[in-house]
Amino acid sequence: MAKKPRRKCANQSCRQWFHPSRDGQIVCCYECATVIAKEQTAKKRAEAMRAEKQRQREEAKKQRAVEAERRQAVKPLSYFRTQAQQAFNEFIRYRDRFLPCISCGRHHEGQYHAGHYRTTGANPELRFNEENCHKQCAPCNNHLSGNLAAYRPALIAKIGQTRFDVLMGSHELPKWKRNDYIRIRDEYRAKLKELKQQEAA
Numbered sequence: 163m164a165k166k167p168r169r170k171c172a173n174q175s176c177r178q179w180f181h182p183s184r185d186g187q188i189v190c191c192y193e194c195a196t197v198i199a200k201e202q203t204a205k206k207r208a209e210a211m212r213a214e215k216q217r218q219r220e221e222a223k224k225q226r227a228v229e230a231e232r233r234q235a236v237k238p239l240s241y242f243r244t245q246a247q248q249a250f251n252e253f254i255r256y257r258d259r260f261l262p263c264i265s266c267g268r269h270h271e272g273q274y275h276a277g278h279y280r281t282t283g284a285n286p287e288l289r290f291n292e293e294n295c296h297k298q299c300a301p302c303n304n305h306l307s308g309n310l311a312a313y314r315p316a317l318i319a320k321i322g323q324t325r326f327d328v329l330m331g332s333h334e335l336p337k338w339k340r341n342d343y344i345r346i347r348d349e350y351r352a353k354l355k356e357l358k359q360q361e362a363a
Contacts, residue, residue, distance in 0.1 A: 296317070
């Protein structure tokens with residue numbers, strides 16, 4: 163006569179050997195079945211709570227994104243232009259970080275700017291032209307109005323006469339919109355990040 167199959171009770175506090183009376187029986191008695199049922203209920207409740215918390219976090223994240231987009235939508239065009247200009251200027255200063263002031267040729271501990279040769283006021287179309295903007299010390303940029311007399315020969319020496327002539331020619335004024343400024347901002351943030359990563363490598 164074949165032996166009846168045995169298995170251990172699934173209740174961790176019991177673990178007694180028993181002979182199942184039906185397929186799928188995992189506990190030895192009603193009391194152990196009650197314990198297992200409570201454990202499974204508690205586990206399902208905990209999983210449901212985790213799922214609900216995750217859903218709430220995702221919902222809150224989506225809501226914050228919607229609110230952020232609404233705040234961005236009401237900001238004036240000048241806000242995005244300023245952001246793009248700041249990103250561009252930061253890139254220029256970092257690009258030229260080892261160079262002296264383009265105008266006076268000095269290295270010093272003072273503040274440096276991103277100085278435009280052709281000003282953004284008179285030539286807004288060259289606002290984001292990299293050949294028109296170089297590292298410049300605050301005294302030259304602020305107190306000497308760009309110190310253009312010294313800027314010109316240094317700029318020609320840096321980019322060459324041909325590119326200088328192109329810079330001094332006529333340029334079409336782009337009709338930059340909100341998305342254009344966002345694109346320029348993101349582009350120069352990415353270029354700055356790439357430069358820093360190259361230096362760290």
